[in-house]
Amino acid sequence: MSSDRFIRERFFPQIWCPGCGHGTILNNLVRVAREMGLDPEKVCTVSGIGCSARISGYLDFHTMHTLHGRALAFATGVKLARPELTVLVPMGDGDALAIGGNHFIHAARRNINMTVFVMNNRIYGMTGGQYSPLSGTGVLATTAPYRSIDRDFDVVKLAMGAGATFVARTTAYHVQEMAKLMKKAISHKGFAVLEILSQCPTYFGRKNKLGGPVQMLEYFKEKTVPLGSDKLNQDPTLIPRGIFVEETIPEYCDEYAKIVALAQEGARKRG
Ligand SMILES: Cc1ncc(C[n+]2csc(CCOP(=O)(O)OP(=O)(O)O)c2C)c(N)n1
Numbered sequence: 001m002s003s004d005r006f007i008r009e010r011f012f013p014q015i016w017c018p019g020c021g022h023g024t025i026l027n028n029l030v031r032v033a034r035e036m037g038l039d040p041e042k043v044c045t046v047s048g049i050g051c052s053a054r055i056s057g058y059l060d061f062h063t064m065h066t067l068h069g070r071a072l073a074f075a076t077g078v079k080l081a082r083p084e085l086t087v088l089v090p091m092g093d094g095d096a097l098a099i100g101g102n103h104f105i106h107a108a109r110r111n112i113n114m115t116v117f118v119m120n121n122r123i124y125g126m127t128g129g130q131y132s133p134l135s136g137t138g139v140l141a142t143t144a145p146y147r148s149i150d151r152d153f154d155v156v157k158l159a160m161g162a163g164a165t166f167v168a169r170t171t172a173y174h175v176q177e178m179a180k181l182m183k184k185a186i187s188h189k190g191f192a193v194l195e196i197l198s199q200c201p202t203y204f205g206r207k208n209k210l211g212g213p214v215q216m217l218e219y220f221k222e223k224t225v226p227l228g229s230d231k232l233n234q235d236p237t238l239i240p241r242g243i244f245v246e247e248t249i250p251e252y253c254d255e256y257a258k259i260v261a262l263a264q265e266g267a268r269k270r271g
Contacts, residue, residue, distance in 0.1 A: 019213025
């Protein structure tokens with residue numbers, strides 16, 4: 001099947017700024033869908049609101065563009081109603097972990113079979129560069145003109161703590177690794193989280209004087225290392241990439257189907 005089959009051409013040109021990492025993620029998702037032989041009729045992409053969330057418009061699957069921070073609630077409904085669908089949930093860091101943080105924790109805890117891509121650009125891109133829970137201290141943002149004093153947190157650790165059964169991290173620089181991890185995350189039966197560090201040159205980069213998209217990609221190249229690398233012990237500022245958790249435990253829709261069967265059996269017995 002050609003890549004065109006996965007693209008909704010009438011939504012183009014896309015809205016992202018030149019050099020935005022989100023375009024690389026879209027490109028890879030299309031490639032991965034083609035290489036995995038996904039049937040577009042059997043995939044549902046559910047997103048909230050944000051630059052990242054726009055990705056669902058560009059993919060010619062079943063798609064739902066829902067409410068900021070509520071993509072996982074909608075995705076849970078879709079998956080429970082139609083468990084045979086492959087459910088993909090692309091989210092921004094604000095969408096997933098500020099307004100949507102509680103949904104993120106509980107979807108992970110349930111181990112419902114879907115794949116979350118946290119497109120982490122450490123800023124609210126769509127609304128003009130407000131700082132997000134993942135911006136971290138010392139960052140300049142439109143809502144932190146004298147630098148942010150709020151600490152960030154580690155998405156990977158949060159996902160692991162909340163019980164996600166596949167947790168991985170990559171960056172927009174590591175394109176082939178990203179494709180590999182996307183395939184693994186999509187194939188995983190359970191709640192899969194793939195954090196993708198993505199550059200926002202317009203708000204995060206410009207405000208923090210990080211240079212253009214090329215310099216921001218070089219930062220990902222230099223400041224991240226594969227999990228297990230010795231360098232992680234030598235330099236605590238390095239960010240590990242790779243698969244942190246991959247485990248199989250009962251999946252939520254399967255367990256729910258068993259409860260439905262029990263309830264039906266009970267109803268039959270009662271007459
Ligand atoms: C309930 C609600 N609150 C706030 C907004 C405004 N809003 C739209 S997108 C967004 C943040 C987007 O940032 P992020 O999720 O990190 O994605 P990005 O645009 O950076 O990809 C906000 C605050 C909204 N649409 N709905």
